[in-house]
Amino acid sequence: MIIDALSLSPTAQAAGLIGAVLLEAMVLHVGYGVVTNALAPNVKRALGGE
C-alpha cells in the first residue's frame, strides 16, 4: 500500500519527518560504526607516526 505523504495531516507529516531524521541518524551511526571500527586501528597507527 502506497501512502501519499502530502495527504497526511501536518502533525502526521511532522512525526514522519522526525522519524525519518531518527532513522537516518541510526543508519549513519551503525554504518559509520562499521567503517570506523575497521579503519580506526590503522588511522591511529598512521597518526601516531608508527
Next chain:
Amino acid sequence: MELLGMSLLLVGFFVGFGLLIGILFGFFGMGGSFLVTPALLVMGYPSRVAVGSGLAFVFGTSVIGALRHRDHGHVDYKLAVIMTVAMTLGIEAGKRVVDALHAAGNADLVISVAYVGLLATVGLFTLRDARRTDATTSVDLSERVQALEIPPMVTLRGDVRVSASIIFGIGLVVGVLSGLLGVGGGFLLMPAMMYGLGVPAAIAVGTDILQITISGAFGSFVYARDGFVAIPVVATLLAGSALGARIGAGVSNIVDEDDIKGYFATMLLVGSVAVAAKRVGTVYDIGVLNTVSIALIFGATIVVSGAILLAAVCQLRDDNSGFWCHLFLCTNLITARPLQPRDTNARFDV
C-alpha cells in the same frame, strides 16, 4: 549535476560543515544550533526555516552523540529527567517573556543584548578557568551547592550528592534563557552542571546531549508541523555530523578537555562578537558586518575543530616536536595551557 535538489558543491559544503560541527558536538556537547542557524540565515534561508532545520539537525546529531556517550556510561538519567522537566517549563516561560517583549516593541534589541552578554560572560568565565592552574573556583562553588541540604537529595553519577530542587531551579533558569534566546541551551547547561553542581565533565557532556536530543525532537516537531524544515539541508548536514560526532567523542577519550577549554572559550567570545556584528549590521544596514559575522562563525568552527584534531594527533605522537604540534602548543599557550600528560593507553574508540 544535482543531488536532493542541490548542486554537488552545496551538498559537499553541507557535509563538510556538518563534519566540523559534529566534531565539536561530540567533544564539547554543544555547538549545534548556535552555529547552524546563523549560517543558514546568512545563506539566505528564511528565519523560521533556518531555526526549524537547525533544530532538526541538532536532534539527529544529538541522537548519535547520546548513543556514543551512553555506550561510554556518560549519561545520568536522573539528572537528565529533572533538567528536561525544568527546562520545558522554563522554555515555555521564556517564550512568554519574548511575547511580552514583542508586544512592547523591543524584543530584538533585548534578545540580541542578552545573547551577546551571556556568550561573552560564559566565554570569559571559561577562559579564566582554563588559564588557572588549579580548580579552586569551580570546586568552591560546587562544594557550596552540594552542601545545601534542600530535600529531596539525589546522588548522581560520579558520587555527586546534590539537591534535586537546586537542579530543578538551575534547569528552570536555563530553560527561560533558552526560550528567550531561541537556542538549545548547551552552552549554558554545560557550565551549570560542571561548575554549579560539580558533575564530572564527561557525565555533564553525555547528559547534556541526551537533554538536547529530547528538546531538539520537540522543537523540530513544532517547526516541521508548519513546514519549516528543509529536509535536504538536514540530511546532508547529518551525513557529515554523524561521522564528526563519532570522531569528537573518540577524541574526548584521549585529549583532556581542559587542554581545549581555551579554544572553547574563544569560540564563545567570537560567537558573541559575531552576533553583535550581525545586530549592528542589521540595525544600521551595514552589509559588510553580516559578512564579518558569518566569517567569524565559520572561522571559529574550522579553527576549534581543527585544534581538537591536532591535539589528538599530538597526544597520539606523544612527542609534540612536529610543526603542527608545535603550532598547537604555541597557540594553546595564548588561550590556555600546554597539553597535559594523559594516559597513553586510553582508547581512541570511535
